[in-house]
Amino acid sequence: MIDDLNPDRSLWHLIAVEVRRQRELHHMSGNQLADRLEVDRSTVSRWENGLRRLGDTYAKKLDALWHTNGLFERLVGFATAIDVGDWMTDLSDYQARATRHRMWETVLVPGLFQTPDYARAALRVGLTNDSERALEQRLTRQAAVLDQPKIPHMSVILNWVVLAQPVGNAEVMRGQLVRLLEIADLPNVSVRVLEREAKEHCGLDGPFHLLTVDDKDIAFDDASMRGRLMLDPAEVQYFAVKYDRISDLATPVGPSRALIEQAMETYQ
CATH class of the missing domain: 3.30.870 (Endonuclease; Chain A)
Structure with a gap:
């Protein structure tokens, strides 16, 4: 499913790719991230595969966890506000x-x-x-x-x-x-x-x-x-x-x- 993501076409795909990139950049496994956010491992997997959209609450938690200065909150806000093409x-x-x-x-x-x-x-x-x-x-x-x-x-x-x-x-x-x-x-x-x-x-x-x-x-x-x-x-x-x-x-x-x-x- 990750191979099917196209961040040039969809903001939601960009968010999915960025979640995985930041997780790997911070040397965290999917299980570790799930534990920190108090969610199931499958939830993290679905975020990264583009099968589930990141919500505003968890976007803020990721920004706080990885010190991304509101990046995920802004991306989710933009993606939610516009009529995405896919x-x-x-x-x-x-x-x-x-x-x-x-x-x-x-x-x-x-x-x-x-x-x-x-x-x-x-x-x-x-x-x-x-x-x-x-x-x-x-x-x-x-x-x-x-x-x-x-x-x-x-x-x-x-x-x-x-x-x-x-x-x-x-x-x-x-x-x-x-x-x-x-x-x-x-x-x-x-x-x-x-x-x-x-x-x-x-x-x-x-x-x-x-x-x-x-x-x-x-x-x-x-x-x-x-x-x-x-x-x-x-x-x-x-x-x-x-x-x-x-x-x-x-x-x-x-x-x-x-x-x-x-x-x-x-x-x-």
Whole structure:
């Protein structure tokens, strides 16, 4: 994993490389650093491999330990403040490692649940330069999550528009809704619908994804041009509360299944 880090491309990769460089410069083993910071050895390894982002608290501790004059605190601050360019790579890794997924979708079926035909139709109307390559990447992310020996806990809430908005022809839509029902039958998966009668609610401003990775929640705020990953607990809690409020309005699993089956009948 260390060989895959590119500090010229990502501030988070730079931080990972610098943690290891400073540790070796101070002649410390990973175990020794873990003991000094009172964390697991695996945590240090994940920092250095770029699999876990260094938080502000531990950045300050590293600066104090190695007398780096606020270097790590500044780097973490800059990396957190900007929209880093490798967010999709990070998201894919987090999705594959997550033990719990909570998703809210306003217009489209979640990418993890899309059929190839549905995904292709959705990607072709976008501004991507290579829709087939984007499709291949999407299917790879799906497989990394759904082809695991034990599927993670997944709860998705679909706005009613997802069922009503045609993507591709009727056959494509019908196949996609069949796929949704198949996924809803998988262990640990629930699919619910937020009906039109809910009227205005806090989810109208866009889709998002909550992930539990290494017993810690992170959030991904979707956007038309570029999404944003958030690890800050306050930001993540904002989306967790929003998800709970949307969930309070959503139709239960059984009636939601009936709504999906009813929508299928409109695509003949």
